[in-house]
Amino acid sequence: MSLDKATVLRVARLARLKVRQDRLEPLAAELNNILGWVEQLNEVDTDDVPPMTSVVSMKLRWRDDDVTDGGAVDDVLANAPEGENGFFAVPKVVE
Amino acid sequence: MSMIQGATGDWEVVIGLEVHAQVSSKAKLFSGASTEFGAEPNTQVSFIDAAMPGMLPVINGKCVEQAVRTGLGLNAKINLYSVFDRKNYFYPDLPQGYQISQYLQPVVGEGRVTVDLADGSAREVGITRLHLEQDAGKSLHDQHPSMTMVDLNRSGVALMEIVSEPDMRSSEEAGAYLAKLRSILRYLGTCDGNMQEGSMRADVNVSVRRPGEAFGTRCEIKNVNSIRFVKQAIEYEARRQVDVLEDGGTIDQETRLYDTDRGVTRAMRTKEEAHDYRYFPDPDLLPLELDPNWVEAIKQSLPELPDQKKARFEKDFGLSPYDADVLVAEKENAEFYEQVVATADPKLAANWVITELFGALNKAGRGIDDSPVSAEALAGLIVRITDNTISGRIAKEVFEIMFETGKPADAIIEEKGLKQVTDTGAIEAMVDEVIAANPDKVADVKAGKDKLIGWFVGQVMKASQGKANPQMVNDLLKAKLLG
Known part of the structure; x- marks a missing residue:
């Protein structure tokens, strides 16, 4: 698998990263190096091997249906650049 | 099957629905914040729902149980092993930058729903799957001239996405399917079915084709929040597609919105890469594994569902399929009727509940829950008809007074001297x-x-x-x- 400049640009956009035009080529080369390294894993035959979901043998833990959290508007909004009347305020994004 | 008449012949409309139903639970799917509707903004938000760094989701067992209960109520296959995935996209009301959902391995697989139509016929609609996922927050665009306000109270609330097969062929069938689904969920107690509060929303997939041909290109109408609007949106969209095709055009696969004021669908501004969700298994969550005995125990605890209740009403009370259908559609109505027949004649009771009571409630704009005439009181009136104390005509008079005053039938009959003369x-x-x-x-x-x-x-x-x-x-x- 090999990435071209257009793909790097698209991936950057999906991740909301701004990449300068002259950085696209070097970035593609770097990402291709990483992909090439990871692709070595394809040499191992993993047919009939279930995906590993955890390095320790444990099951998903379940929680009871109790309300134990909330009521902390100020804490929730503490890092918001802007807020008003208990809302987060962000630049208008209406369709 | 209803056809759409075009200038060049008949067209068949093909419809599939993706219904988002809010799971009835006290706390959210992965956090301990409340799901209560109508709270002040951001008061029901945990750090998990706000996606603060380092916070880890822990699944609410009740939500899993509700999804399994719903699957069983839809005659569906329960998957004992399912996986949560991240669906990645950017939007201000999605603080994580991804929605935790289920993609390739949902908790519930194929099922089916029997839908009763107005002409007395029935149709089977296939269920493709049901999966659990998080709701997003709410964006308010009209509160400020240049800002969008975001409330995360809904963020992280558990939703069941119930996907149907493209088995419906008219707006009526789609409406009946949605009504039936809502009825089943309410019987099961897994979703309150309150469409006004957004507890149930539907994405409607519509395409048209010449009868017998392969499926056409579909458009998805997003987030329709009433049965009536679903039907209207389908009518409009199917006609629009027929017109485009008959003019020699082609249908673009796109997402559209239904404008309820103007009664039209229109294309949403195309978000670039909107459908590149880059799903991958959520590394914060282990697979969801269910014990077959636990699933079986839920199965044993299922209540009587609308179809079974309808069959019983027909068999035990001699009701017509139509009357039985009307009475079982809403759980509360069926319960009311059953309280009436505890002491009154079943057929008379059905007539009185459907015609007189529903009529009066409708006129007064009230629900069965605040009916001024209780089930016992209505039964008391019907008993006076069957024991010949009053005639059916006088009974209607008495009923009107009961509805206005809340007095029992016997008191009114006595007071007004309405007792039938049998001397x-x-x-x-x-x-x-x-x-x-x-x-x-x-x-x-x-x-x-x-x-x-x-x-x-x-x-x-x-x-x-x-x-x-x-x-x-x-x-x-x-x-x-x-x-």
């Missing part, structure tokens, strides 16, 4: 009076105009202010005039 002597006196006053009509009857008996019955009933027992009046008149 032979009294009725005979009235009969004699009417006969004496109309010698010419008596002569007509004797000359063979038997049908005039009905006129005499009417006169006697009038004289008695409706209180005479009609059967006794009829018998007496026949004996006197024809005997």
